[in-house]
Amino acid sequence: MLRIADTATGRLVEIPTGNRHLLRICVHLPVIDTGIGTAHLRAPLVGDVLARTAELHGLQALTVLTTPKLPPGQAHALDRVMAALGIHPPATVEAHEVTGSPGAPADVHLFAHGSETDAVEGVRIVVGSVSRALPDETGLDGSAALEDRDEEGAEEGADPLALRMLLLGQSYSSPVTVTRAGLAEARRALRHWRQQVADWAQEPSRPIPADLLRQAHAALADDLGVPAVLDMLVSLERDVDVPAGAKFETFAHLDRVLGLDLAREVGHQHRAMP
Known part of the structure; x- marks a missing residue:
């Protein structure tokens, strides 16, 4: 529901x-x-x-x-x-x-x-x-x-999805202030997660933890609880008991809603040099 x-x-x-x-x-x-x-x-x-x-x-x-x-x-x-x-x-x-x-x-x-x-x-x-x-x-x-x-203030590679992540970090009904520091932090977090997802993708696939999947879907279904889902991913990344393959599948699955292009770096580290 x-x-x-x-x-x-x-x-x-x-x-x-x-x-x-x-x-x-x-x-x-x-x-x-x-x-x-x-x-x-x-x-x-x-x-x-x-x-x-x-x-x-x-x-x-x-x-x-x-x-x-x-x-x-x-x-x-x-x-x-x-x-x-x-x-x-x-x-x-x-x-x-x-x-x-x-x-x-x-x-x-x-x-x-x-x-x-x-x-x-x-x-x-x-x-x-x-x-x-x-x-x-x-x-x-x-x-x-x-x-x-x-x-x-030095320009880096622009990542518009940093603004998306910053806005998703607050309930949609709450006011948000966009700051340069906030965008920089969101950009760093995205870069880190994308590298983690690329690393996890090299490990054998494992099922998404059932409890986490149920909690994430319930949070989204209950008034678009995206900030709670982001917090779940932070905790999952740090959980040493969850296999890398399960972390990859979870991040990839929930990115269908987050829309942060978290799998962007998958396979890039193995590209052959010209």
Whole structure:
């Protein structure tokens, strides 16, 4: 059973209702005169995690994205930035007017913090606010999107998924402040986990620990408890009693929801030199 908290009532609601196996999700981007930045991308990210969780639990998910009418350049930039964050493309994208209907019928509607939610029917989720202690480099003007740097300011290989990991580390309803130090820490953690997964992949495969799998799926099904899943992976990595092959299978399986590309380095260490 997949449940999520309706912002309007504060109650956990089972979705989808009845015996249907299709979860319809509508993600709303508001009309913002200054452009769409990191704060607004959190709603599509949460929608992506919800869709991935539904699919992990045997449901089919269909996502619709509604946006204000954007110039072609900004629309293409929005597509690129969402792809960089690992957000699966929506089934359809619909433009809406300021005074128009804010989206298609859906089981769950996701809104950026501060958005108007009264004009829809279904479960309403307002994601927590996102503030930045550094310039927002996700602007949809064709500039370098989602670029992160180290604490000293020297540019390294950009990894937009560091922002995804930072945002996933907090409950979707909690406010998040994006700092340069936070992005650097997320980037280091991703680099470390990817190397660990690559190392574990060289060992014989072992089954995912049943208790951990059950706990992880239960956490995800109970209001998208992604932070709890991340904590489980931290503990699993340090558990010397779990075989490397089981750690690999667990990280690979849960990355279907996390979307952090944790298997990126698998096999790279054995590439033949030219």
